[in-house]
Amino acid sequence: MIKVTLKDGDCKEFPKGTSLYDMAKSISEGLARVCLAAEVDGELTDLRTSPQQDCAVNFLTWDSEGGRFAYRHTASHVLAQAVKRLFPTANLAIGPAIENGFYYDFDFETPINATDLDNLEAEMKKIIKEDIPIERFTLSREDAIRMMEELDEPYKVELIQDLPKDAELSFYRQGDFTDLCAGPHLVSTGKLKAIKLQYTAGAYWRGDEKNKMLTRVYGTAFPKKSELDEYLEQLEEAKKRDHNKLGRELELFTTVDYIGQGLPILLPKGAKMMQILQRFVEDHEDAHGWVRTKTPYMAKSDLYKISGHWDHYKDGMFVMGEEEKDKEVFALRPMTCPFQYQAYLNKMRSYRDLPLRYGETSTLFRNEASGEMHGLIRVRQFTISEGHLMCRPDQLEEEFKSCLEMAIYMLKTLGLYEDVSYRFSQWDPNDSEKYIGTPEQWDEAQSTMQKILDHLEIPYKVGIGEAAFYGPKLDIQIKNVFGKEDTLITIQIDQMLAEKFGMEYVDSDGSRKNPYIIHRTSIGCYERTLALLIEKYAGAFPTWLAPVQAKILPISEHYMEYARKVADQLANAGIRIEIDERNEKIGYKIREAQLEKVPYMLIVGEKEQADNAVSVRSRKEGDKGAMAVDDFLSAILTEVATKAR
RNA sequence: GCUGGAAUAACUCAGUUGGUAGAGUACCUCACUCGUAAUGAGGAAGUCGAGGGUUCGAGUCCCUUUUCCAGCUCCA
Numbered sequence: 001m002i003k004v005t006l007k008d009g010d011c012k013e014f015p016k017g018t019s020l021y022d023m024a025k026s027i028s029e030g031l032a033r034v035c036l037a038a039e040v041d042g043e044l045t046d047l048r049t050s051p052q053q054d055c056a057v058n059f060l061t062w063d064s065e066g067g068r069f070a071y072r073h074t075a076s077h078v079l080a081q082a083v084k085r086l087f088p089t090a091n092l093a094i095g096p097a098i099e100n101g102f103y104y105d106f107d108f109e110t111p112i113n114a115t116d117l118d119n120l121e122a123e124m125k126k127i128i129k130e131d132i133p134i135e136r137f138t139l140s141r142e143d144a145i146r147m148m149e150e151l152d153e154p155y156k157v158e159l160i161q162d163l164p165k166d167a168e169l170s171f172y173r174q175g176d177f178t179d180l181c182a183g184p185h186l187v188s189t190g191k192l193k194a195i196k197l198q199y200t201a202g203a204y205w206r207g208d209e210k211n212k213m214l215t216r217v218y219g220t221a222f223p224k225k226s227e228l229d230e231y232l233e234q235l236e237e238a239k240k241r242d243h244n245k246l247g248r249e250l251e252l253f254t255t256v257d258y259i260g261q262g263l264p265i266l267l268p269k270g271a272k273m274m275q276i277l278q279r280f281v282e283d284h285e286d287a288h289g290w291v292r293t294k295t296p297y298m299a300k301s302d303l304y305k306i307s308g309h310w311d312h313y314k315d316g317m318f319v320m321g322e323e324e325k326d327k328e329v330f331a332l333r334p335m336t337c338p339f340q341y342q343a344y345l346n347k348m349r350s351y352r353d354l355p356l357r358y359g360e361t362s363t364l365f366r367n368e369a370s371g372e373m374h375g376l377i378r379v380r381q382f383t384i385s386e387g388h389l390m391c392r393p394d395q396l397e398e399e400f401k402s403c404l405e406m407a408i409y410m411l412k413t414l415g416l417y418e419d420v421s422y423r424f425s426q427w428d429p430n431d432s433e434k435y436i437g438t439p440e441q442w443d444e445a446q447s448t449m450q451k452i453l454d455h456l457e458i459p460y461k462v463g464i465g466e467a468a469f470y471g472p473k474l475d476i477q478i479k480n481v482f483g484k485e486d487t488l489i490t491i492q493i494d495q496m497l498a499e500k501f502g503m504e505y506v507d508s509d510g511s512r513k514n515p516y517i518i519h520r521t522s523i524g525c526y527e528r529t530l531a532l533l534i535e536k537y538a539g540a541f542p543t544w545l546a547p548v549q550a551k552i553l554p555i556s557e558h559y560m561e562y563a564r565k566v567a568d569q570l571a572n573a574g575i576r577i578e579i580d581e582r583n584e585k586i587g588y589k590i591r592e593a594q595l596e597k598v599p600y601m602l603i604v605g606e607k608e609q610a611d612n613a614v615s616v617r618s619r620k621e622g623d624k625g626a627m628a629v630d631d632f633l634s635a636i637l638t639e640v641a642t643k644a645r
Numbered sequence: 646g647c648u649g650g651a652a653u654a655a656c657u658c659a660g661u662u663g664g665u666a667g668a669g670u671a672c673c674u675c676a677c678u679c680g681u682a683a684u685g686a687g688g689a690a691g692u693c694g695a696g697g698g699u700u701c702g703a704g705u706c707c708c709u710u711u712u713c714c715a716g717c718u719c720c721a
Contacts, residue, residue, distance in 0.1 A: 103716095111649075201716030202648025209718045213648055216716070244714085249656085257694070257712040316720080369646050369719065377721090384721070466720090475721090487721050525721050556678040583678075591682035605680060615681080623681055 003054040021047035021187055024059055034223075035059040036191070037070035037184040046070075046184040048136055062223050066184075072097035074134065074186040075124075075195055075221035076104045081177035082123035083217075087112070092179065093155040093205060093214050099483065100231070101220030105203055107155065108215050112200065117217070121197045131190025132175040136183060144169045144180065155205065156180050194228035195221045238481040243534035244375030250539050250596065252530070252547070253376060262373040262380030264527070269547035272576070273533075274383075274526050276545055278361055281385045281410065281522050288406065290359040290387060295339035297363060301329040306500055307338040308436045312469040316366050332365035336386040337470075337494070337519060341501050344390055344515075349505040354515060355391035355399050362386040364525075376531035377486060385522040390503070390515040397452050400491065403520040404456065407476060407489045410523045414545075415645050416478065416536060420488065422458050424449070425466035425473040435469050437496045446472045449493050468519075470496045476524075481535045488528060492519040540597040540619060544640045551598045552579045552614070553589040555605030562609040566602065566629055573633055575640075594619060600636065 001013045004023065014023055020040070024047065025032040037044060039058040040051055044066050051057070060067035076095035083090050083106055095104030112120075139147065141160060148156040160169060160180065172181045174189055186192070197219040205211035222228040239245070247253050252270030259265070266274060286292070301323065304310040309317065313334060321329040333339060340358050349356070363383045372378050391399045411417040427435050427442050435442070449472050453460055460474065467473055476489035494517045504512045523529045533541065543549050550570065554563040563579050570577045578598075580589045586603065593601045602614040607626065614632055616624045627635075 113649090199715065200649060203717045204647075207718070209647070213717075215648075218716080255713080261712070364721085366720080371646065371648095371717085372719065374714090379721095382721070482715080484716095490721065521721075528721065553681090555680055558678070585678095585684060586680055588683055589681090594682055601681080603681065607680085617681060 002051060004051065005054075005056045007056075007058045016052065017050050019048050019050045020045070020057065020059075023057070031059060034061045036061060036067035036186055039066065044184060046136060047187055069097040070184045070186060071192070071223070072102040072221050073181075073183075074189070075192055075219065076102035077134075077172065077174065077177070077179055077181070077185065078124050078127050078189055078192060078195070079104050079120065079197070079217060079219060080106075080179060081127055081174060082120045084177055085127075086116075086119060086123055091155055092153055094159070095179075101198070101218060103203075103216050103218045105205070105214040105216045107205075107212070112215060112217075117197050117200065120217070121195070121219075124195055124197070127174075128189050128192045128195070130175070131188050133188045134172055134174045134185050136170055136172055136185070138168050138170050141165060141167055141169060144171070147171075147178075148180070151178070192221060193223050194225040195219060196228055196232065241481045241535045241538045242375075243377070243480075243531040246539045247376065247531065247534050250534075252534065260380075261370055262368055262378065264376055264379060270530065272547040273530055273541070273545060277523065277526055277529065278383075278385075280413075282359070282361060284406070284410070285357075285359045285385070285387070285522060288357075288402070289355075290357040293340055293343045293358050293360045295336065295342070295360060295362070296333070297365070298330050298332045299339065301331060303338050304331055307497060308469060308500065309334065309338070312434065312436060316368070318365050318367050334364055334366045336360055336362040336364065336384075337388060337497055337517075338501070340386075340388045341497070341503060341517075344388075344503055345501065349390075349515075351392055351505055351507045351513075354505060355389055355395050357387065357389045359385070359387040359522075376527040377480060379527055382525040382527045384525040387520050387522070389518040389520065390498075390505075391518070392505070392507075392513075393516060396448070396493070396516045396518075397455065399518055400452050400493070401456055403491050403518055404458075404474070406522055407491065407520070411476070411489070413643050414523065414529070414533060414536075415542070416488070416529075416532060419532075419536070420476050420478050422453075422460035423463045423466065423473075423475040423477050423487075424453060424460040425463045425468075425475050427467040427472065428465035431465060434465075435467070436500075437470070441496060442472075445493055445495055449474065468492055468494075470494050471519075478532055480532065486528065488524040488532065489521050490519070490524070491521075493517070494519055538597075541599075542643065542645045543599045543636065544643045546597075546599050547576065548578050548596070548598050549576045549636065549640070550578075550600040550602055551593045551596075552577065552602045552604060553586060553593060554579070554581070555586050555603065557583060559604050559606070559609055563604050566604060566614060569629060570633060570636075573637065575633070575636060590617065600632075602632070 002016050004012050004014060020038045021032065024035050035047065037060045038047055039060060041055050062068060073096065076097065080092055080095055087108060089109050091107040093105035093107065141163060144160050145157055148160060169180060170182060172179055172183060172185050197217060199218050201216050202213045203216040205214055220231065222231060251267050253264045253266050255264050301310060317334050318332040319329060320331065323329050340360060343358060344356065361383060363381065365381050368378060368380055389399055408417060411420060426446055429439060453474065471492050471494040473490050473492040475487040477485050478488045479485050495514065498514045498517050503515060505515055507513050552563045552567055554560050560581060567577045567579050590601060597619055599619055601617040603617060604614055608614055613626045613628050615626045616632055618624055
């Protein structure tokens with residue numbers, strides 16, 4: 001007998017050799033029905049495992065990530081089985097569970113289409129109905145390779161060959177289908193309930209663009225049809241917040257095909273929001289010891305040769321001219337650093353001058369690959385709240401902290417703080433081509449940064465190979481409505497470029513030293529920030545950010561003059577105001593203003609004109625009744641000043 | 646850049662096996678002068694993204710290209 005301690009502290013005894021699934025059954029039929037996998041002494045495992053000694057067992061249900069992953073991983077195997085049934089010549093690559101579903105990569109002989117996807121889904125449902133038991137077995141590496149060669153699965157053979165020689169490999173078999181897999185999996189295909197194949201996409205074998213592009217089939221699975229439907233409904237709702245759709249509908253931006261990809265046109269409302277954000281950021285920075293520079297948008301190739309951009313970032317730049325043909329070759333700037341450094345180099349610096357904080361509202365140009373552009377989130381020309389801070393080693397941590405605090409303040413003010421996560425972006429020592437500097441320099445820069453991050457207790461995850469070519473970064477990451485993650489804000493420590501440009505200061509002992517440089521942004525690039533704000537608020541921006549803060553809706557033409565008088569008074573106080581001068585019914589004007597998501601509608605008619613008042617309707621709370629113009633003005637000014645959300 | 650999908654009026658979309666280009670909204674005109682989410686009538690509006698091909702005839706079929714969307718790769 002072995003003793004099993006359950007999560008709730010209960011102890012049970014079972015004969016040695018009892019599987020976890022049988023244990024669950026003997027505890028209760030209900031548990032057996034809902035448990036999907038288990039943790040034995042903290043290790044994720046299959047229900048078909050039979051513990052050999054006393055242990056702690058935690059049965060995992062749909063409520064745990066481990067349970068969901070086992071469930072969806074099994075769904076991905078069922079998909080692979082369906083593919084092998086309908087397309088016997090297709091080869092299998094990999095098929096994991098992911099955050100909200102699963103995918104499987106296949107190498108099809110001919111591309112599959114939407115009908116094929118429907119057929120595959122139908123076949124999956126058949127496999128689930130067949131309720132095929134799923135068995136686990138292990139093979140030596142050698143036998144595993146032999147089996148996959150016999151099955152003619154070259155990708156699987158390659159995967160196995162990369163595993164350690166003495167590895168014992170686990171396989172899962174369900175009827176006529178066998179796959180290499182670490183598991184865990186459900187006990188039979190019938191445990192799956194609601195599945196849906198969503199779409200296909202290309203994906204490089206092993207994520208390397210030099211490799212063949214495979215077909216990735218995405219799907220999701222839930223224990224109940226109602227939950228699946230709810231999830232799909234949520235996806236549809238999220239799409240309605242998509243900044244790329246909403247931003248165009250709200251007339252914030254547009255694109256024109258003969259201007260080109262990644263070059264959006266900011267319309268008056270979008271440009272106004274950008275201006276508000278920019279003023280907010282610049283004022284805040286200036287109040288915190290930052291000074292402004294204004295540097296050129298382009299430079300001769302000479303500059304980029306010193307900085308290393310020419311060798312490490314040329315593909316990302318717009319270069320004008322050819323080195324062989326033209327006397328001077330210019331390139332638009334992809335980053336501000338080498339330009340702003342010239343301001344530092346303008347004269348000899350003393351240790352007393354540091355820290356020096358240079359801010360610039362900087363427009364940058366990056367020649368992104370054509371498939372990368374996405375609305376305002378990835379563009380080829382963008383404007384960023386860029387800054388470089390030169391300091392002494394003893395000031396580094398304090399300055400880094402203040403940069404981070406500023407970023408957090410900005411995020412909190414915008415209401416995005418709860419949506420971000422931190423990434424400590426490090427270099428990839430195996431890809432030294434991509435970076436300047438020696439391994440020793442990288443170790444030093446990264447350990448300096450790590451010390452600061454740990455000291456500040458920043459909860460980060462590490463991103464290997466995500467560093468800039470000149471140094472490590474703390475990236476503040478955010479997800480868009482589709483769940484795709486992008487960097488919003490970045491704070492970087494750079495020693496290497498300072499050295500390349502010969503930036504120095506004279507220390508108290510008379511010696512010359514290179515300053516530490518912090519590259520940082522306050523709210524990242526304005527285009528991307530705007531995009532995320534659109535999605536965050538579904539276009540209903542906080543009043544301080546709204547391009548139009550109040551719209552005056554006269555009941556009829558008779559009150560137009562009064563409407564203009566009110567508009568003048570509010571506009572003179574700095575409120576962004578519009579009048580709906582059209583000869584339409586009030587209900588119609590309200591509907592339109594509501595759809596434009598204007599924070600306040602001010603209805604004026606006979607009564608209001610008599611009382612020097614406005615009837616206020618808020619987009620959130622509806623009709624709020626009449627109010628003296630002065631009272632409305634002071635209320636909205638307070639709201640704007642506090643940047644209330 | 647790669648894989649897949651898409652492009653028809655300002656916007657959202659319909660358009661059957663190839664046979665005269667359609668709706669709703671918006672816009673313009675007129676009437677109505679209106680009290681908290683759509684007043685009515687009329688009008689104008691499209692080289693069917695661009696270029697080439699097949700055909701008596703192409704929005705529809707084929708090729709090239711541009712842009713947009715999802716994903717991959719890459720990045721703020």
